[in-house]
Amino acid sequence: MRSLTLEGVSFWYPATDSPALRNVSLHVARGEIVALVGALGAGASTLLLVAADLAPRVTGGRLTGSAARHDRSGIVLPTPWTQASGMAFSVWDEVAFGPANLGWPTHEIARQVDRAIEQLELAPLASRDPVTLSGGELQRVIIAAILAMDPGLVLLDEPAAELDSDGARTLWRLIRLLAKEGKAVLLATSTLDALPEVADRVVWLEDGAIRAVGPPDLLADVAACDAGLGTSVATVWRTSGLPGPYPLTVAHALRRWR
Amino acid sequence: MLALALVLTLTPGAGSSPGWRPGLVVLRTALLTAAPFWVFLLVLHDVTTTVAIGLRITTMVASFVWLVAALEPARLVEAMVAAGWSASLAYLFGATLSAVPVLKARAQRIVEAQRARGLSARGGIAARLRALRALALPLVLSALHEVDERALALETRGLVPGIRRTPLAPPPDTPVERAARWALLLACLFALFRRVM
Numbered sequence: 001m002r003s004l005t006l007e008g009v010s011f012w013y014p015a016t017d018s019p020a021l022r023n024v025s026l027h028v029a030r031g032e033i034v035a036l037v038g039a040l041g042a043g044a045s046t047l048l049l050v051a052a053d054l055a056p057r058v059t060g061g062r063l064t065g066s067a068a069r070h071d072r073s074g075i076v077l078p079t080p081w082t083q084a085s086g087m088a089f090s091v092w093d094e095v096a097f098g099p100a101n102l103g104w105p106t107h108e109i110a111r112q113v114d115r116a117i118e119q120l121e122l123a124p125l126a127s128r129d130p131v132t133l134s135g136g137e138l139q140r141v142i143i144a145a146i147l148a149m150d151p152g153l154v155l156l157d158e159p160a161a162e163l164d165s166d167g168a169r170t171l172w173r174l175i176r177l178l179a180k181e182g183k184a185v186l187l188a189t190s191t192l193d194a195l196p197e198v199a200d201r202v203v204w205l206e207d208g209a210i211r212a213v214g215p216p217d218l219l220a221d222v223a224a225c226d227a228g229l230g231t232s233v234a235t236v237w238r239t240s241g242l243p244g245p246y247p248l249t250v251a252h253a254l255r256r257w258r
Numbered sequence: 259m260l261a262l263a264l265v266l267t268l269t270p271g272a273g274s275s276p277g278w279r280p281g282l283v284v285l286r287t288a289l290l291t292a293a294p295f296w297v298f299l300l301v302l303h304d305v306t307t308t309v310a311i312g313l314r315i316t317t318m319v320a321s322f323v324w325l326v327a328a329l330e331p332a333r334l335v336e337a338m339v340a341a342g343w344s345a346s347l348a349y350l351f352g353a354t355l356s357a358v359p360v361l362k363a364r365a366q367r368i369v370e371a372q373r374a375r376g377l378s379a380r381g382g383i384a385a386r387l388r389a390l391r392a393l394a395l396p397l398v399l400s401a402l403h404e405v406d407e408r409a410l411a412l413e414t415r416g417l418v419p420g421i422r423r424t425p426l427a428p429p430p431d432t433p434v435e436r437a438a439r440w441a442l443l444l445a446c447l448f449a450l451f452r453r454v455m
Contacts, residue, residue: 054410054414058410058413077411082410082411089330093426103423106424145415149415
């Protein structure tokens with residue numbers, strides 16, 4: 001069952017001649033994790049804004065093609081500090097801001113907020129003033145705030161950018177858990193090493209268009225490594241002059257070596 | 259002033275904020291803000307008129323400063339939503355009240371960034387003017403840029419028209435407080451009526 005279907009989508013930001021997205025067709029099924037990879041300016045963030053129905057509705061601009069969303073979406077932007085409400089006395093209030101805006105009954109709000117706080121391991125911070133949080137803590141709070149709104153389609157733009165290694169591990173585990181619960185996850189990330197264990201499919205974007213779609217093995221492809229989109233292991237393998245196909249992970253490398 | 263009185267009147271508990279600051283700080287800020295008006299008035303008018311108009315301006319400024327100092331924007335939003343106002347409108351009022359500390363914090367960050375790049379705000383008038391120019395431009399531009407970002411961000415948090423927000427912790431509102439607020443509004447209207455007629 002599909003959660004998101006994009007057919008031949010092209011998108012132009014206001015007052016620009018060249019499109020940020022060019023003829024993109026993509027679907028994401030419920031329970032699936034799709035990762036968008038590409039160089040800066042490849043169009044991954046724009047694609048997420050289109051998927052969230054924010055572009056062009058809020059950003060302005062022009063869209064051609066069709067974008068069908070079959071579930072309510074929730075998006076985590078790459079700048080979590082802009083997503084903070086600024087109207088919360090505590091982390092708990094901050095996470096509850098979205099569910100309250102949806103008009104849910106208070107017991108449902110409390111249930112979803114407590115669940116999201118537990119999922120992101122935020123219980124020790126629950127009573128802290130959001131203003132006093134570090135960048136990584138705030139990013140976890142905003143991810144919890146979006147998940148507390150119980151979206152069927154979860155859109156994440158560089159969700160691990162501000163996180164330390166422990167926080168990132170928790171996040172990747174959570175993303176797998178969300179998919180198991182039946183949520184569709186579409187994420188843009190430059191943390192490529194996590195994708196072999198997390199993503200079901202990888203979409204390689206280049207200059208606003210899809211260059212390749214496939215399993216995470218794509219990140220060990222010679223062309224992807226040449227474009228700087230290989231995993232660390234694949235890149236080291238390539239730099240060492242060892243023959244392809246390049247291994248994706250340390251485990252793959254060990255198997256190849258033996 | 260009438261608009262603010264109206265908001266406070268129709269908003270139970272909005273004024274009973276825990277974020278109360280010492281009155282002296284409020285008074286000092288109000289007097290400093292009103293001081294330039296006194297200077298201009300003294301240049302343009304005689305002493306009697308200056309005192310008459312100056313006191314009114316000082317009262318208005320002090321009222322606004324007191325409001326900003328005493329009212330937590332988050333509590334105002336909760337109270338307005340509980341009173342039946344739309345969440346978007348309530349957020350608009352709350353965001354306006356919190357704009358001053360937000361801009362102050364951003365200005366501090368810009369000053370620190372400029373200082374890290376070797377621009378000092380200390381020294382003579384010329385140096386201070388240079389520092390002011392280096393602060394003002396990024397401050398205004400970033401504030402304008404953030405308007406778009408905030409619109410996008412608030413959409414992602416469910417703040418859209420047409421849905422009635424659930425108040426999470428509406429401030430308590432006693433009959434005495436309600437009566438006092440209506441009395442204040444009526445007093446404002448009466449004063450306005452007397453002035454016009």
